[in-house]
Amino acid sequence: MARVLLILPTGTYRAGDFVQAASRLGAEVVVASEHRQAMAASMEGRALVVPLDRPEVAAERIVGFAREYPVDAVIAVDEQGVLPAALAAERLGLAHNPAEAAAATRDKVALRHALEAAGVPQPRFRVAGQHDDVSELAVAVGLPCVVKPVSLSASRGVIRADDPAAAAAAGQRVRAILAEAGEDPAGPLLVEGFVPGAEVAVEGLLRNGQLEVLAVFDKPDPLDGPYFEETIYVTPSRLPARTAEALGGLVARGTTALGLREGPVHAEVRVHDGGRLLEVAARSIGGRCSRALRFGAGVSLEEVIVRHALGLGLDGLLAREAGGSGVMMIPIPRSGVLTEVGGVESARAVDGVDDVEITVARGRPVQALPEGDRYLGFIFARSTTPAEVEAALRAAHGRLEIVIQANAG
Numbered sequence: 156m157a158r159v160l161l162i163l164p165t166g167t168y169r170a171g172d173f174v175q176a177a178s179r180l181g182a183e184v185v186v187a188s189e190h191r192q193a194m195a196a197s198m199e200g201r202a203l204v205v206p207l208d209r210p211e212v213a214a215e216r217i218v219g220f221a222r223e224y225p226v227d228a229v230i231a232v233d234e235q236g237v238l239p240a241a242l243a244a245e246r247l248g249l250a251h252n253p254a255e256a257a258a259a260t261r262d263k264v265a266l267r268h269a270l271e272a273a274g275v276p277q278p279r280f281r282v283a284g285q286h287d288d289v290s291e292l293a294v295a296v297g298l299p300c301v302v303k304p305v306s307l308s309a310s311r312g313v314i315r316a317d318d319p320a321a322a323a324a325a326g327q328r329v330r331a332i333l334a335e336a337g338e339d340p341a342g343p344l345l346v347e348g349f350v351p352g353a354e355v356a357v358e359g360l361l362r363n364g365q366l367e368v369l370a371v372f373d374k375p376d377p378l379d380g381p382y383f384e385e386t387i388y389v390t391p392s393r394l395p396a397r398t399a400e401a402l403g404g405l406v407a408r409g410t411t412a413l414g415l416r417e418g419p420v421h422a423e424v425r426v427h428d429g430g431r432l433l434e435v436a437a438r439s440i441g442g443r444c445s446r447a448l449r450f451g452a453g454v455s456l457e458e459v460i461v462r463h464a465l466g467l468g469l470d471g472l473l474a475r476e477a478g479g480s481g482v483m484m485i486p487i488p489r490s491g492v493l494t495e496v497g498g499v500e501s502a503r504a505v506d507g508v509d510d511v512e513i514t515v516a517r518g519r520p521v522q523a524l525p526e527g528d529r530y531l532g533f534i535f536a537r538s539t540t541p542a543e544v545e546a547a548l549r550a551a552h553g554r555l556e557i558v559i560q561a562n563a564g
């Protein structure tokens with residue numbers, strides 16, 4: 156029986172989908188996570204505790220475990236496991252991304268430098284050290300600009316600024332967000348030129364260094380800032396086929412520049428001027444969004460990833476099902492305490508809507524961007540065309556009554 160080791164960060168949405176995919180393939184699952192608690196719910200199988208903020212230590216633990224119980228694949232379920240997975244797989248002789256390439260996807264400055272060295276189109280950028288004047292750097296890259304942390308995700312701390320004073324203020328705010336997130340507030344920040352216009356997400360799978368594009372998602376809500384809330388993703392893209400293909404090609408140049416070789420890729424690209432690569436991650440799409448994708452005769456993205464990691468065949472499994480599909484990450488309209496989400500049944504009843512899932516419990520605190528890093532939940536829709544999918548998602552969202560009580564003070 157094959158054995159798959161899944162690295163599960165605390166708070167991941169995706170444990171269940173990966174465990175299910177592995178079980179469908181008849182593989183035994185081993186879970187590596189930061190807390191014993193997180194593992195109890197996930198499986199009866201073996202488990203180990205690893206510190207994901209110390210990738211070397213985490214990788215050594217995994218290697219030690221694998222000496223006793225050999226594993227056939229190490230899979231990072233989410234962003235935080237990417238580097239430990241690469242290090243462990245390398246030492247175990249399994250298909251993997253080079254550690255340096257994985258590390259560059261976890262550090263936006265390293266990513267920018269690697270893309271720049273290879274001449275891959277991306278935003279103009281400068282790195283702001285603790286004592287640098289962010290307003291000067293903003294002028295250097297050109298206004299409007301985007302100020303962002305190097306290490307966070309889900310658009311947390313990503314802020315557009317239209318003039319030098321706003322850029323300086325954004326820099327202060329990003330540093331406060333870093334402190335709140337437990338990261339170094341004195342670390343470097345990125346100041347980038349704002350790339351206007353449409354944005355897509357590209358999902359792909361790397362096999363032996365070759366990128367196979369699995370899906371291109373349009374993001375039909377304009378992402379003009381000042382904060383960059385993800386909302387609707389719809390595939391297939393309504394861009395001209397040649398444009399979408401070129402954007403996939405741009406992502407492939409990016410993965411080559413970084414040295415990524417194996418496994419899932421999630422990238423964000425602005426369409427502007429032939430394409431600008433915003434970000435490449437060595438993982439699949441986050442949150443529960445992968446549920447918007449089905450391959451071959453109903454195979455999940457997680458199953459595609461586990462199959463690839465185990466060296467199983469993928470013939471006929473890399474083509475997405477016909478028709479339109481999409482997901483809406485339900486934004487948090489303001490910070491406070493979630494009192495209630497009404498209208499869920501009514502939203503589910505919208506034609507084309509597959510499911511509405513609220514992932515924050517009532518009574519829990521919620522935080523809007525740029526400080527926040529979670530969504531209220533997800534809406535899934537499927538229909539003949541992407542336009543119908545988008546309409547269904549909007550209609551369903553319109554039926555939700557989200558009640559958030561403002562924090563006192």
Ligand SMILES: Nc1ncnc2c1ncn2[C@@H]1O[C@H](COP(=O)(O)OP(=O)(O)O)[C@@H](O)[C@H]1O
Pocket residue numbers: 278301303307308309310311313347348349350351354378383423425433434
């Ligand atoms: N230079 C930029 N120009 C235009 N939009 C940007 C730029 N940088 C970031 N954004 C917007 O902010 C979002 C999040 O930024 P990103 O760098 O991908 O950070 P994260 O890791 O938080 O996803 C992007 O998807 C995009 O919409």
Ligand SMILES: [Mg+2]
Pocket residue numbers: 309310423434
């Ligand atoms: Mg991103």
